[in-house]
Amino acid sequence: MLTESILYKNPKTKRFQELEEWMKFAHFLGWYMEEQKEALKVYVSVPSNLLFSYFITLGAVDYKFHRKINDDNLLSKFFDLQPGSQVLYLSGTDWKKCTVLGVEDFPGASGGTAIKVKDNKNSITYISERKWLTNLRVFNEDVSEFKNAKKVSNVTNLSENRVLNFFYSKQSLSTAELSNSPEIIISAIKKEWIENLSLINLMGMDHVFDLSNFIFFEENKSTFTNIEFVSEKVELSKERLEDVTGLFIGAGRCLRKIDEFKQTKSFYLVDRYESTDRIDDLQQKIEQIFLMDKCASANERLLKRIQEASIPLPKGVDLFAWQ
Numbered sequence: 001m002l003t004e005s006i007l008y009k010n011p012k013t014k015r016f017q018e019l020e021e022w023m024k025f026a027h028f029l030g031w032y033m034e035e036q037k038e039a040l041k042v043y044v045s046v047p048s049n050l051l052f053s054y055f056i057t058l059g060a061v062d063y064k065f066h067r068k069i070n071d072d073n074l075l076s077k078f079f080d081l082q083p084g085s086q087v088l089y090l091s092g093t094d095w096k097k098c099t100v101l102g103v104e105d106f107p108g109a110s111g112g113t114a115i116k117v118k119d120n121k122n123s124i125t126y127i128s129e130r131k132w133l134t135n136l137r138v139f140n141e142d143v144s145e146f147k148n149a150k151k152v153s154n155v156t157n158l159s160e161n162r163v164l165n166f167f168y169s170k171q172s173l174s175t176a177e178l179s180n181s182p183e184i185i186i187s188a189i190k191k192e193w194i195e196n197l198s199l200i201n202l203m204g205m206d207h208v209f210d211l212s213n214f215i216f217f218e219e220n221k222s223t224f225t226n227i228e229f230v231s232e233k234v235e236l237s238k239e240r241l242e243d244v245t246g247l248f249i250g251a252g253r254c255l256r257k258i259d260e261f262k263q264t265k266s267f268y269l270v271d272r273y274e275s276t277d278r279i280d281d282l283q284q285k286i287e288q289i290f291l292m293d294k295c296a297s298a299n300e301r302l303l304k305r306i307q308e309a310s311i312p313l314p315k316g317v318d319l320f321a322w323q
Contacts, residue, residue: 001027001028001031001059001062002027002058002062002167002204002214003019003023003024003027003028005167005204005205006019006202006203006204007019007202007203007204008020008023008200008201008202008203009200009201009202009203009208016201016203020314021311021312021314022046022052022055022314022317023055024311025306025311025312025313025314025317026052026053026054026055026056026058026059027055027056027058027059027062028059028306028309028311029042029044029056029059029267030055030056030057030058030059030060030061030062030063030184030245031059031060031062031063032059032302032305033056033059033060033245033265033267034059034060034063034064034183034245035063036265038265038323039262039263039264039265039266039323040265040298040321040322040323041265041266041267041268041286041298041321041322041323042266042267042268042302042319042320042321043268043270043282043283043286043319043320043321044267044268044269044270044317044318044319045270045271045272045279045317045318045319046269046270046271046272046316046317047271047272047273047316047317048271049249049250049269049270049271050188050192050193050196050249050271051200052269053186053188053193053247053249053269054196054197054200054211054215056184056247056267056269057184057186057211057215057227057247058211058214058215060183060184060245061183061184061214061215061226061227062214063183064176064183064226065164065167065168065172065173065176065214066168066172067172067175067176068169068171068172068175074133074175074178074179075129075132075133077138077178077179078103078115078129078132078136078138079103079113081100081103081115081138082100083100083101083102084099084100085099085100085138086098086099086100086138086139087100087115087117087136087137087138087139088136088137088138088139088155088223089117089125089127089135089136090134090135090136091119091125091135095155095223096119096120097139098117098118098119098125099117099118100115100116100117101116101117101118101124102115102116103115103116104116106126106128106129107126112128112129112130113128113129114126114127114128114129115127115132115136133178136178137155137177137178137180137223138178138179138180138181139180139223155223157177158173158174158176158177158224159173159174159177161173161213162207163207163209163213163214164213164214166204166205166207167204167205176224176226177224180223180224180225181225181226181243181244182225182226182227182228182244183226183227183244183245184226184227184228184244184245184246184247185227185228185229185230185236185240185241185244185245185246185247186227186228186229186230186247186248186249187229187230187232187246187247187248187249187253187257188229188247188248188249188250188253189249189250190229193229193249194217197210197211197212197215198210198211198212215227217229228244230246230257232253232256232257235260236260241261241263241264244264244265245264245265245266245267246261246264246265246266246267247266247267247269248261248266248267248268248269249269250269250270250271250274251270251274251275251278251279251281251282252278254268254269254270254282255278255281255282255285258282258285258286258289262289262293268282268286270282272316272318286320286322290322295322295323296322296323297320297321297322298321298322298323299319299320299321299322301321302319302321
């Protein structure tokens with residue numbers, strides 16, 4: 001885990017020191033959730049939900065950066081591309097954003113499978129399967145109609161990222177780069193969440209950096225993303241909710257999204273100093289879901305893993321897990 005090899009800068013002493021217990025605990029929760037196959041839910045009450053959410057997110061992306069996936073699993077992601085999906089295609093020396101028209105048989109004598117895309121001149125290109133792992137990347141962009149391809153100059157190359165190379169293998173980074181999908185979907189005050197992300201200074205391998213070196217989102221102007229912000233007013237499709245974790249910050253946001261994410265792994269993170277009425281409403285909603293959907297408590301299993309990891313439950317943190 002990343003927490004075993006980094007320090008953080010104490011804002012009071014201005015010195016780098018071992019991560020605090022709540023930081024390690026939050027990171028562990030994010031990592032643990034990514035290990036789960038079932039749609040685990042965790043309600044967490046903490047003294048500062050914004051700071052806590054950063055380390056939950058760090059735990060989730062840290063897990064995925066460590067993960068190794070074989071080529072067959074990577075190829076399956078391309079086989080599953082639907083018409084209208086966006087991909088980045090390396091044509092010659094230029095990366096272009098293209099629209100997928102379909103996955104079908106490669107025309108001609110060579111046969112095999114190809115991804116059919118539409119380029120910026122409205123001509124059709126068939127990308128053979130042998131080029132998928134080297135010349136294609138999934139590009140996260142919802143589209144309602146075909147868009148012309150355009151040259152993309154800021155294609156992220158994680159395997160050459162200085163900070164990430166301190167902690168992860170090039171193979172793992174290449175895997176993340178190719179799959180290019182959010183590990184965690186966040187509902188928060190977006191501007192506040194982004195602006196404060198770089199406030200926590202870290203140090204590892206004798207280099208100083210911050211959380212933004214590990215957490216990538218569209219506002220970074222990067223073609224790679226591992227988190228995504230969700231609007232409270234927009235309901236996500238079932239496809240968008242597959243293989244992700246939801247993180248909802250604040251009792252109000254938790255209440256508005258909890259029904260939509262019933263089949264998705266998710267955190268419901270509240271600040272203990274929030275409105276008591278809102279927290280009570282959320283707790284009642286969780287109790288209702290737990291009883292009506294005949295859920296099972298996952299508290300004992302989670303607490304056992306916390307104990308095995310030798311991570312104490314921080315003071316002021318309450319949690320309840322179910323599935």
